[in-house]
Amino acid sequence: MNTNYGMEIVRATEIAALTAARVQGLGDHIDILNQTRLAITKILDRLPINGTMVNDRFSTRPEAFQFPQHLGKGGEDADVMAIALEAYRSAADGRNNSTSYAAIARAGAIQPVPNLNMYKIVVGPKVGDAIDINQPPAVNVKRVARTLRKYTENVTVCVLNQNRHKQLIHEIRSCGARIKLIDEGEISGCLAAIKGEKADIYIGSGYAPEAVFVAAAIRCMGGYFEGKIFYENDRDKKTASEHGITDYNKIFRTEDLIRSREVAIAATGITDGEFLEGVRFTPNGGITNSFVARGETHTYRSLTTNHFFDYKPVF
Numbered sequence: 666m667n668t669n670y671g672m673e674i675v676r677a678t679e680i681a682a683l684t685a686a687r688v689q690g691l692g693d694h695i696d697i698l699n700q701t702r703l704a705i706t707k708i709l710d711r712l713p714i715n716g717t718m719v720n721d722r723f724s725t726r727p728e729a730f731q732f733p734q735h736l737g738k739g740g741e742d743a744d745v746m747a748i749a750l751e752a753y754r755s756a757a758d759g760r761n762n763s764t765s766y767a768a769i770a771r772a773g774a775i776q777p778v779p780n781l782n783m784y785k786i787v788v789g790p791k792v793g794d795a796i797d798i799n800q801p802p803a804v805n806v807k808r809v810a811r812t813l814r815k816y817t818e819n820v821t822v823c824v825l826n827q828n829r830h831k832q833l834i835h836e837i838r839s840c841g842a843r844i845k846l847i848d849e850g851e852i853s854g855c856l857a858a859i860k861g862e863k864a865d866i867y868i869g870s871g872y873a874p875e876a877v878f879v880a881a882a883i884r885c886m887g888g889y890f891e892g893k894i895f896y897e898n899d900r901d902k903k904t905a906s907e908h909g910i911t912d913y914n915k916i917f918r919t920e921d922l923i924r925s926r927e928v929a930i931a932a933t934g935i936t937d938g939e940f941l942e943g944v945r946f947t948p949n950g951g952i953t954n955s956f957v958a959r960g961e962t963h964t965y966r967s968l969t970t971n972h973f974f975d976y977k978p979v980f
């Protein structure tokens with residue numbers, strides 16, 4: 666793409682985060698989701714692109730504010746993906762790990778995926794392709810330990826704290842590795858594993874669109890991902906085929922989900938999370954913490970931004 670749109674889309678995730686943070690903890694799950702989705706849309710719609718929105722998890726949820734299918738003031742063709750408020754219940758309840766995400770890529774680069782469950786394993790660039798989704802969790806954890814030259818006991822595995830992960834958690838504990846449980850917001854857990862500081866590997870299942878954002882992040886930051894969609898019935902398979910997916914045993918890797926190096930991502934913390942700090946309000950303003958990265962150059966930036974509401978007409 667001609668422009669580093671990462672520097673543009675981060676302004677959208679910042680406004681989304683400020684919007685969500687204002688109503689954080691008020692307990693209204695749908696209101697916070699919709700306010701945030703509207704806010705990110707307003708900013709993304711100002712981009713000088715002819716954008717197509719891909720992979721909206723809430724497109725079949727009538728109670729959710731619906732993203733327009735086309736975005737931007739006109740210009741270069743591009744795919745856009747927004748997860749305006751990941752972990753919206755956490756944000757509404759005042760819990761950790763909610764974040765605003767956006768990605769932009771060359772037109773046609775972002776694979777559309779159904780809103781089905783996907784089992785994922787994510788690691789950072791130092792581990793690379795040492796993992797194999799067909800192997801049991803303990804084997805993968807030990808491979809991570811060997812590659813990072815750590816004791817297994819010192820490997821940290823990030824897992825969503827959900828009932829469906831009971832057996833997974835048991836197997837990880839049995840091999841002696843450390844577990845970092847998060848209640849919601851698996852993208853932040855995956856990004857933490859890619860960065861390799863708070864976690865060394867993310868394992869578990871959540872939604873497939875989340876994996877697409879993680880793949881975009883890997884395109885920009887390095888790392889490795891394998892994922893497998895769960896199909897509960899023929900209807901799930903039909904939904905997948907409507908997204909162009911007909912191999913129901915397919916192991917998805919980064920290149921399958923983001924088919925170009927021409928991609929940029931942005932993320933802004935809403936509540937404190939595994940990857941980013943949340944919004945802090947100041948007298949008449951707020952401070953946001955964001956991350957921006959670009960696939961073509963692998964340049965990444967951490968931004969601490971001071972916002973002054975008197976001078977911010979959109980807000």
Ligand SMILES: O=P(O)(O)OC[C@H]1O[C@](O)(COP(=O)(O)O)[C@@H](O)[C@@H]1O
Binds near residue numbers: 825850871
């Ligand atoms: O645990 P569940 O409810 O099946 O959903 C898993 C999904 O929930 C999340 O933790 C939060 O999702 P939301 O953005 O819908 O709040 C995702 O990161 C994950 O993919």
